[in-house]
Amino acid sequence: MAFDKMELKDIEVWDGNYAAAQAMRQAQVDVVAAYPITPSTPIVEGYAKFLADGYIEGEFVMVESEHAAMSACIGAAAAGGRVATATSSQGLALMSETLYQASGMRLPIVLNLVNRALASPLNVNGDHSDMYMIRDSGWIQFDAFCPQEAYDLNLIAFKVSEDHDIRLPAIVNQDGFMTSHTAQGVKTLSDDAAYGFVGEYKPMNDMLDFEHPVTHGVQTEEDWHFEHKARQHNDLMTKVMPKIQTVFKDFEKLTGRKYTPVEKYDMDDADVCVVCLGTSVETAREVATEMRAKGIKAGVIGLRVIRPFPFFEIAEALKNVKAIAALDRSSPNGAAGMLFNEIAGALFNTGTKALLSGFVYGLGGRDLTKAHLVALFNELQANADAGKVTTKLQQFIGVRGPKLAFL
Amino acid sequence: MAKKGWDEFEIGAMLRTFDGKIDNIAATQQEDRAYSQNSSYTASVADWRLIKPVFNKDYCIDCQFCWIYCPDVSIISRDKKLVGVDMDHCKGCGICVEVCPTNPKSLLMFPEQADEESVIANWPKKDEEEA
Numbered sequence: 406m407a408f409d410k411m412e413l414k415d416i417e418v419w420d421g422n423y424a425a426a427q428a429m430r431q432a433q434v435d436v437v438a439a440y441p442i443t444p445s446t447p448i449v450e451g452y453a454k455f456l457a458d459g460y461i462e463g464e465f466v467m468v469e470s471e472h473a474a475m476s477a478c479i480g481a482a483a484a485g486g487r488v489a490t491a492t493s494s495q496g497l498a499l500m501s502e503t504l505y506q507a508s509g510m511r512l513p514i515v516l517n518l519v520n521r522a523l524a525s526p527l528n529v530n531g532d533h534s535d536m537y538m539i540r541d542s543g544w545i546q547f548d549a550f551c552p553q554e555a556y557d558l559n560l561i562a563f564k565v566s567e568d569h570d571i572r573l574p575a576i577v578n579q580d581g582f583m584t585s586h587t588a589q590g591v592k593t594l595s596d597d598a599a600y601g602f603v604g605e606y607k608p609m610n611d612m613l614d615f616e617h618p619v620t621h622g623v624q625t626e627e628d629w630h631f632e633h634k635a636r637q638h639n640d641l642m643t644k645v646m647p648k649i650q651t652v653f654k655d656f657e658k659l660t661g662r663k664y665t666p667v668e669k670y671d672m673d674d675a676d677v678c679v680v681c682l683g684t685s686v687e688t689a690r691e692v693a694t695e696m697r698a699k700g701i702k703a704g705v706i707g708l709r710v711i712r713p714f715p716f717f718e719i720a721e722a723l724k725n726v727k728a729i730a731a732l733d734r735s736s737p738n739g740a741a742g743m744l745f746n747e748i749a750g751a752l753f754n755t756g757t758k759a760l761l762s763g764f765v766y767g768l769g770g771r772d773l774t775k776a777h778l779v780a781l782f783n784e785l786q787a788n789a790d791a792g793k794v795t796t797k798l799q800q801f802i803g804v805r806g807p808k809l810a811f812l
Numbered sequence: 813m814a815k816k817g818w819d820e821f822e823i824g825a826m827l828r829t830f831d832g833k834i835d836n837i838a839a840t841q842q843e844d845r846a847y848s849q850n851s852s853y854t855a856s857v858a859d860w861r862l863i864k865p866v867f868n869k870d871y872c873i874d875c876q877f878c879w880i881y882c883p884d885v886s887i888i889s890r891d892k893k894l895v896g897v898d899m900d901h902c903k904g905c906g907i908c909v910e911v912c913p914t915n916p917k918s919l920l921m922f923p924e925q926a927d928e929e930s931v932i933a934n935w936p937k938k939d940e941e942e943a
Binding site: 509510511512572610616617618619620621622623625628631632633635636637639640 | 815816817818819821822823824825826827828829830833834835
């Protein structure tokens with residue numbers, strides 16, 4: 406192929422955006438169609454620059470909206486190319502219609518979603534409203550807690566998504582600014598090693614196979630639609646998680662970096678535990694270690710895979726815990742939080758007597774401080790000691806004004 | 813088409829036009845192509861039609877206007893000669909009649925149940941005013 410390879414140091418100082426762009430370069434993505442939006446802009450900008458500088462053989466399609474960006478990605482994926490893009494927040498909201506098209510058409514596309522709050526009020530900072538909004542869209546969802554993981558999970562996402570048993574698009578989440586714009590040391594793979602891991606793109610039902618013409622995106626009514634959706638759900642429930650586990654193992658063999666769908670930290674003997682996503686996982690781990698020094702057996706669970714939801718893995722991880730906090734960085738707007746509900750669903754019908762409480766925090770980029778987490782672990786310990794949830798089931802952390810608690 | 817279960821068809825909102833591999837499709841007439849059951853070519857939508865075009869070859873000059881303009885590729889032309897209308901796919905829109913330049917027209921719309929032989933026997937005469 407006519408492109409230059411890039412010499413990388415073993416450890417480069419990259420932010421999450423640049424790490425994702427480098428992974429897209431190393432995977433030699435054929436088509437990126439994008440409508441840049443803060444804070445994800447540098448990802449597609451990075452791809453465009455690598456392309457212009459001759460490091461990629463591909464195509465960058467500038468479009469008029471995020472709806473068009475994902476539509477062009479769908480067309481390119483149906484044609485038979487390796488495809489990726491990036492977006493955030495409002496951009497994802499505009500894409501949402503086409504996200505369901507992509508997954509229903511079983512097209513492997515990797516979307517870097519740099520998590521950002523949804524307006525109104527308008528806000529460019531990180532929370533998980535966008536991630537939560539499209540959780541039923543049929544995409545596989547990974548979550549990176551730091552730039553290293555944004556890099557690794559991109560490579561992993563292509564390999565899972567493009568597998569012919571899977572053929573489902575995948576989102577790699579990273580926290581807006583906290584990950585996307587925070588430079589850290591990132592252990593790199595050489596171009597050859599990274600491409601060797603992801604592998605050559607293997608087309609399936611591609612429109613450029615002129616000897617086998619196909620129509621993509623057909624209409625079905627009540628006589629066929631249900632079967633198509635059932636097939637997609639079946640594959641998400643039965644095929645994707647085993648494939649992710651296999652790819653995680655392959656990646657560990659190659660790099661020594663180990664990933665699991667449910668990332669456990671000090672969970673072996675934990676009495677109390679926080680379950681959360683994104684950069685909060687790293688803060689919670691630090692505080693959990695400090696709590697152990699104070700005699701509280703604290704642990705942390707970070708979800709590496711959000712869809713398909715690791716139902717049994719999380720039930721197993723939480724089975725001996727006495728008090729659990731589910732941290733949701735998105736306003737549920739009239740319900741319990743997503744993680745609260747999913748964890749409650751996973752634990753119900755099991756023998757556990759764990760106490761579960763939910764917390765809404767960090768909206769619009771509001772910091773989750775170590776002090777917040779210290780108070781949270783202490784409260785969980787109080788619940789464990791009392792043998793019941795001593796507060797309301799849903800509380801808000803870090804918001805000004807009178808204390809908010811519901812349910 | 814057989815009603816298959818969720819595990820019995822290819823994944824994706826995707827259908828194949830032909831059974832198996834195709835070769836030199838441009839030089840193969842429609843009736844000789846291996847259209848799959850999923851192709852609309854194998855499905856009749858004749859019941860969408862309320863009025864139908866009748867072709868009277870006595871007046872046709874084989875200009876191919878109807879073949880070019882038909883939005884459903886339902887005018888059957890062979891060796892640049894109009895041979896008839898594909899009544900499984902014609903929706904009765906009447907565009908072929910609109911664009912027909914002969915006097916009288918070589919295609920006219922009639923009720924679906926009209927008898928073809930008798931309407932051809934009673935075909936309108938040349939319109940002298942228009943001529």
